[in-house]
Amino acid sequence: MTESSVSAFVDRLAAAPSAPGRTNFFDDTIPENAVRRRNLEIYLREMLDRSPQVLLLGEAPGFRGMRITGVPFTNRTMFSGPANSLGLFGPGKGYELPAEAVDVAAEPTATVMWDVLVELQFLPLLWSACPWHTHVPGRPLSNRTPTALEAGLGTSFWQELTGLFGIDTIVAVGNVAHRSLVRNGLDAPKVRHPAHGGRSGFKQGLEELLLSGIGSD
Numbered sequence: 082m083t084e085s086s087v088s089a090f091v092d093r094l095a096a097a098p099s100a101p102g103r104t105n106f107f108d109d110t111i112p113e114n115a116v117r118r119r120n121l122e123i124y125l126r127e128m129l130d131r132s133p134q135v136l137l138l139g140e141a142p143g144f145r146g147m148r149i150t151g152v153p154f155t156n157r158t159m160f161s162g163p164a165n166s167l168g169l170f171g172p173g174k175g176y177e178l179p180a181e182a183v184d185v186a187a188e189p190t191a192t193v194m195w196d197v198l199v200e201l202q203f204l205p206l207l208w209s210a211c212p213w214h215t216h217v218p219g220r221p222l223s224n225r226t227p228t229a230l231e232a233g234l235g236t237s238f239w240q241e242l243t244g245l246f247g248i249d250t251i252v253a254v255g256n257v258a259h260r261s262l263v264r265n266g267l268d269a270p271k272v273r274h275p276a277h278g279g280r281s282g283f284k285q286g287l288e289e290l291l292l293s294g295i296g297s298d
Contacts, residue, residue, distance in 0.1 A: 086245055087125045091118050094212060094238060102218040103211075103231060106148050116179045117151025120160075123175050124152045127168075128206055134249040135205040135296045138239055138258040140274065141215045141227045146188030148214040149179065153207040154194040156187035165195060167204050193275040197284045203291060205252070208242055210261040211235040232261040240265075250295045254283070270295075 095107040095118060107118050142148045146156050155170065157178050164171025198204065211227035212235050227235075239261075243251060251267060253259035255274030262269040272286030273279045290296075 084126060084129075087122050087129070090125070090238075090241060090245065091122050093241075094121075097213065097234070099213070102216055102225060103227075104148070104214045104216065104221060106142070106214055107151065113179055113181070116177050117149075120151040120176050124155075124169075127174070128246070131204055133204060133206040133246060133296075135203075136239065136243060136246070136248045136251045137205045137207050137254050138251055138262065138269075139207065139209045139254045140257040141209050141211040141224075141231075142213065143188050143190060143224050144214060144216065144222050145185050146191045147209070149182045149185055149188075150176075152176075153209060154191045156191040157182040157185060158187045159191065159195070166199050167202070169204075190274075190276040193280050193283070197275065197280065197287065200284070201287060201291065203287065203296060205296065206242065206246055206248065208239050209235065210239065210258045212238050227257060229260070229264070232257060233264070236261060236265060252287075252290060252295070 091107065095105070095109040097105050099105045099108060106114055107121070108114050109118070139154065147153050149157060150160060159170045160176045160178050170176060210232040215225045215227040215231055217223045217225050242248070251262060251269050253262050253269050253271040259269065259271040270290055272290070273282030275283040
């Protein structure tokens with residue numbers, strides 16, 4: 082994957098239309114979304130240098146997480162502090178928060194995700210089956226499980242990332258991602274989603290997969 086292919090990927094993501102109950106927060110017709118596009122490009126370029134072999138595929142961005150930051154499984158506090166022990170999201174790399182982030186509480190699932198990854202010293206590429214924010218129509222500050230159709234609309238994006246990064250293994254984080262992978266003919270492993278008290282199950286699932294050899298050279 083090259084820097085130009087990162088930009089092309091983000092441009093294609095930004096061109097997808099929003100719909101009632103589904104917001105494309107990268108939409109390039111809305112000026113405020115430019116900061117999120119830049120953040121995503123920075124993340125993908127940071128990950129280029131790390132050559133991840135595993136893609137963790139989640140469900141969909143939350144309104145207090147990627148919906149604000151533009152980066153999978155992150156929240157505003159991760160952009161305002163030092164880099165984590167895996168070397169990501171530190172100051173001076175260009176990450177910015179949009180003005181709307183000020184009054185938004187930090188997404189707890191993102192915190193759990195990165196706490197576990199740091200504990201395991203495991204750095205996969207992160208993405209979602211549906212890369213846009215799905216919410217209750219008319220209630221943008223809510224989260225809604227994406228439908229099979231919405232996950233289907235996101236399929237080409239995780240497939241493109243898999244090819245561009247040379248990913249060896251995709252791991253489904255929760256049932257939505259797993260169903261999406263199965264529908265596309267992949268017999269992918271699944272771990273517990275870290276949300277709603279799922280931290281220990283998520284960590285245990287990743288530990289078992291790492292012991293089985295995923296992510297190793």
